[in-house]
Amino acid sequence: MENEYQRLDAKFAQSLVDIVAAELNKNVNILDDRGVIIASFSRDRIGQVHEAGARMLKAEMIKEFYVSEEDELHLRGIRNGFNVPIMFENKCVGVIGVTGDLKTAEPYARLAARFVEANLQSNARQEKLVGALKEKEELQSIFLNKIIRVQEEERKKISRELHDETSQSLTSIIVGLRILAEQVQNSGEREKILQMRDLALTTLEAVHDMAVQLRPVLLDDLGLVAAAQKYIANYSKQYKILMNIEFNILSRERFATEVEIALYRILQEALTNIVKHAGATQVWVSLYKKQNKLILIINDNGVGFNLDLFKSTHSRTSLGIYGMGERVSLVDGTFEIKSEIGQGTKIFVEIPL
Ligand SMILES: Nc1ncnc2c1ncn2[C@@H]1O[C@H](COP(=O)(O)OP(=O)(O)O)[C@@H](O)[C@H]1O
Ligand SMILES: [Mg+2]
Structure with missing residues (x-):
């Protein structure tokens, strides 16, 4: 040739x-x-x-x-x-x-x-x-895709394990301790047992939270919209940020698993970034369908950042934003991020259905 x-x-x-x-x-x-x-x-x-x-x-x-x-x-x-x-x-x-x-x-x-x-x-x-x-870039992208897939698999497995096994055992321990406390006559000893039960309860909650963080059962069972709504509800309870939500999708509508996971993870990462970096007081999240495309937009009114500087310095070391782009490319979508110092940050994702 x-x-x-x-x-x-x-x-x-x-x-x-x-x-x-x-x-x-x-x-x-x-x-x-x-x-x-x-x-x-x-x-x-x-x-x-x-x-x-x-x-x-x-x-x-x-x-x-x-x-x-x-x-x-x-x-x-x-x-x-x-x-x-x-x-x-x-x-x-x-x-x-x-x-x-x-x-x-x-x-x-x-x-x-x-x-x-x-x-x-x-x-x-x-x-x-x-x-x-x-x-080199292609290779990097292939590896990253693989990492993302394996990571999702692992998370799902651990989440299930925590949910099914660990939570069940903790629940049994809690019930057992309560019964034991009822049978003990000495009030000092009973107090100690109840303290242990409370500790087991807090641990159960922590385990539950961890399982949800890893992979919300809701996402697998009820789908993206329900899981995203729940995530946002918890988020706005936890942080002092005004959330403006516009979901123009039937809450029961399901999409391909990879699409649901990709969008859910992007939402998670974007909202985490907002807490970590933006100092925003308001966030707008919209999710809608338009001409056979699923669109997710996350916008904040925070401090913003210099994208060019980010691209030249840490696009390869941090999986956050880079990972969002990679997840979108896994499902043939487009990913765009716009940010300017003092002007907030906007993330735009479009996925073909
Ligand atoms: N919503 C945001 N507002 C302001 N800065 C942001 C926002 N999202 C990301 N950044 C900036 O971009 C950088 C890279 O983000 P990311 O790739 O998620 O990595 P990490 O969150 O681990 O630092 C952050 O360190 C931060 O400086
Ligand atoms: Mg991040």
Whole structure:
């Protein structure tokens, strides 16, 4: 297969011709690897075959050559001048010709050829770097997707375990302690047992909260809308932030599990960020369907932040915002975040259904 950047770019060739031609006040042509003129000072020559150049390229006898005034008379697309092959990765990718007598044309043609070669090389290097970077980013994204999936699986498992096993055992302990307390005569001892029961109760609550944090049963059982509403209700109870909610979806409507989880996690992360970083007094959350798309918007009136600075400094170290974007891309959606110092922050998610 042919390497893309082995081809001379006609636009680049033409701008080079324009520069050299203006400098020399001479005609300059650049031929591609088949001898066709792809750039020329006289535009009407573009597309013509430079016969001498084409012959040389076809014969694969790559060398510099001079076209005399006499040659010019019986060859097509050719002017009297000096011609130099353009080499890239040991291949001749074209020829550059400068018209005029040998003495003046020769050094300029060589200089121009070297210049084109240097440019091709630096383009290729750049392309390689860009390619490597892209590959690295893709790999990173694949790993992150995997992490997100595994993490969700684990959370679900642990949450179930806490809910089904740990909570049940704690409940039995609490009931047992209460019965025991009733049977004990000594009031001091009874007090101690009741204290233990209270401790078990607080632990049960903590375990329950943890299970919900990990993976709300509500999300799996009743769906996104119910789980989000519940989460927001708890949130506004816990923090002094005025919540403005606009959910334009039937509370029973269900979506694909991955979509529900992605949106729920984004809501969680965004609201946590607001408590952690925004210092906001009001938050607007809307969730609605529009033309087969599910849209979630979370907006706060907090301090905002410099997105460019964030992207250049910690987009890769913190999973929060970066993770939101990755979760959305897992379900083929689009994710946008807008923020400005003093202007609050707005998160916009769109997921196709
Ligand atoms: N709603 C917000 N208001 C103000 N700053 C925010 C908000 N959300 C995120 N940020 C800023 O963006 C940074 C990155 O957020 P995130 O990726 O979630 O990482 P983390 O929360 O772990 O710091 C935060 O450290 C904070 O400076
Ligand atoms: Mg965060």
